[in-house]
Amino acid sequence: MNRRDFLKYAAAATLGMYINPFDESIAKASVLETAEPVIYKRLLQFTEYEKRLSTEFIVIHHTVYPGDEHSDVDTTATDIHELHQKKNKWAGIGYHYLIRKDGMIERGRLPDMVGAHALHHNLNSVGICLAGNFEIGKPTKAQMRSVKELTAWLCRKYDLDPYKEGTIVGHRDLNDTKCPGENLYRRLDDIRSFCINN
Numbered sequence: 001m002n003r004r005d006f007l008k009y010a011a012a013a014t015l016g017m018y019i020n021p022f023d024e025s026i027a028k029a030s031v032l033e034t035a036e037p038v039i040y041k042r043l044l045q046f047t048e049y050e051k052r053l054s055t056e057f058i059v060i061h062h063t064v065y066p067g068d069e070h071s072d073v074d075t076t077a078t079d080i081h082e083l084h085q086k087k088n089k090w091a092g093i094g095y096h097y098l099i100r101k102d103g104m105i106e107r108g109r110l111p112d113m114v115g116a117h118a119l120h121h122n123l124n125s126v127g128i129c130l131a132g133n134f135e136i137g138k139p140t141k142a143q144m145r146s147v148k149e150l151t152a153w154l155c156r157k158y159d160l161d162p163y164k165e166g167t168i169v170g171h172r173d174l175n176d177t178k179c180p181g182e183n184l185y186r187r188l189d190d191i192r193s194f195c196i197n198n
């Protein structure tokens with residue numbers, strides 16, 4: 001029994017519930033839990049690819065670009081892809097996933113490739129970006145729901161322990177930046193606890 005299952009049963013025991021670990025409905029529930037969230041794939045061309053050899057943590061970002069500091073707007077993965085190629089001269093969008101304001105998850109850089117989202121920390125991390133400026137705005141409910149589901153699924157996919165310090169971090173924990181904005185940064189514990197319970 002892994003730690004997550006153990007905690008589930010421990011929590012149930014505290015509440016006076018009895019859960020049989022061999023119960024079929026539990027098995028079905030865990031199949032549902034491991035389902036990949038709906039991720040919209042975009043036809044983005046990258047100028048180079050480098051495969052990531054390990055995945056040890058997940059970095060959460062927001063989208064704020066020079067000149068954009070006073071607005072909190074929705075952005076698409078395609079827009080960021082073009083910006084990162086033309087302006088930054090990168091291989092393409094630096095994030096692996098972009099979450100739109102309506103909660104839609106768009107795939108950015110291919111999931112197993114080295115990203116370009118947190119200086120000196122790209123070789124072993126996945127980057128998730130939520131569209132918006134969370135120094136002034138707040139992530140939408142739909143964005144929070146999507147980022148929780150996506151992060152929980154990535155923790156299972158890469159066998160990451162959401163309990164461990166440093167598994168789910170904000171960009172500001174790694175580099176000198178305000179990203180992912182105060183209003184999203186203070187929600188990271190919500191994301192972590194969702195991952196622990198799912």
Ligand SMILES: [Zn+2]
Pocket residue numbers: 060061062117171177179180
């Ligand atoms: Zn960032």
